[in-house]
Amino acid sequence: MKAISLFSGAGGMDVGFKQAGFTVIAANEIDTHACQTFRANHIETTLYEGDIANYTNELAHLTDIDVVFGGPPCQGFSVAGKMDITDPRSQLIFSFADVVEKVRPRAFVMENVKALGHLEKFALLRKQLIARFIKAGYTTILITLNAKDFGIPQSRERVFFIGLRQTTNPITVASFQKYYKTPPTLREVISPLGKAGTLNNRKTCKAKITLATKPVLRQSPYAGMLFNGQGRPLNPDGWASTLPASMGGNRTPIIDEAHLFHDAKPWVEEYHQHLMKGGKPYSSDAAPHSLRRLTVDEAALLQGFPLNYQFCGPQSKVFSQIGNAVPCKLAYVIADVVCQTLAYPDFSQNDEHSIGQNMELQFA
Structure with a gap:
C-alpha cells in the first residue's frame, strides 16, 4: 500500500507506517533540521521541503494513494501553549484537508493533541474540519489513544482523526484491543x-x-x-x-x-x-x-x-x-488497523461501538 506523509518532522510516524507495510512515496516538512533527519533515515521517500501550500498541487498528481497521514503543528491547540485559534499554525489542519481532497486516498490519519479533539473552545474548528472530510466522501471518526496502553513507556494522549472512503468495515474501539500491552519500565x-x-x-x-x-x-x-x-x-x-x-x-x-x-x-x-x-x-x-x-x-x-x-x-x-514525534509504536498500531481495514473492506466486526460519520470515541 502507498502512503503520503505530511508534516513529517523527523519521521517517527513514517517509521510506524513502514513497519505496518506501507510504502511512503512522498513526504512534506518545512523545518530544515527535521528535513535533514528525514532524508538521513528515509532515503527511498521523495521529500518536498518547504511550505505545504507550495506542493499541494504537485502531491495531487500522485495516484492510487492508500493513505495520507501526518500531524499538523499542535502549538495553537496545546494546553501547554496559548491555545490560540488565530495562530497561523492552527490553520494547517485545513492544509492537511486540502491534500486529502485533492489526492483522494482511500484513507487518512491526522494526529494532534488531545485538546483539539475534546475542548469546547475548538468545537467550531473541529466541526468545520470534519464537515470538509465528510463532504469529500470520508466516514470520519475521532479516537483518543494513550501511548502507554500499547507497550510504550510514556503517558501521552493524542487524538487521531481517521477517515475511510468506500468501506463497509468501520474502525471501532475493538479494532485496537488486540494491541493492548503493558509497557516496560x-x-x-x-x-x-x-x-x-x-x-x-x-x-x-x-x-x-x-x-x-x-x-x-x-x-x-x-x-x-x-x-x-x-x-x-x-x-x-x-x-x-x-x-x-x-x-x-x-x-x-x-x-x-x-x-x-x-x-x-x-x-x-x-x-x-x-x-x-x-x-x-x-x-x-x-x-x-x-x-x-x-x-x-x-x-x-x-x-x-x-x-x-x-x-x-x-x-x-x-x-x-523527538518531542514533536508520534511514538513509532503508536503510529504502527494506527497504521496496522488502517491497513487491515483497507485490506478487508467487507469484513464487519459487529461491535456495539461501530460508528458512523462524525462520531467521537473516547479511548483511555
Missing part, C-alpha cells in the same frame, strides 16, 4: 544505554538542575513542581510523562542515576516526604549530583525510535524533533 528501556556521558549515551543535556524555592506539592513525588523549570523527575520503575518538544533546557525531564543504576533510595521521594511533613525547602543548589537530565538517546528510545536512527541539527533541535 523506564529502567528496562534506558538503562541498557549506560550512564549519561558513556559510549552509548553521550548526548547529554547540560541544563542545570536547581530546586524551587516555593515548591508546588502533589501526592506523587513525580508530580508537582519541586524543581525550577518544567522538567519533571521521572520514576525509573514507572513510565514517563509526555515528552515535550521544549526539551533541551530546564524543561527536560530529570533522572536519578543512583536510583536508576545502583538501586539507591530515590532522593526525590525522600525530599518530597520531607516537604509533605512540613519541612522547609532546601536551598536551590542542594540537588545531589546523581540527578541529571534525560539524554537525547534516552528520549529517542522512549519515543520508540530505532537505536540506529540518525538525528541531524543542533541538540536543541534534535530534542524538539
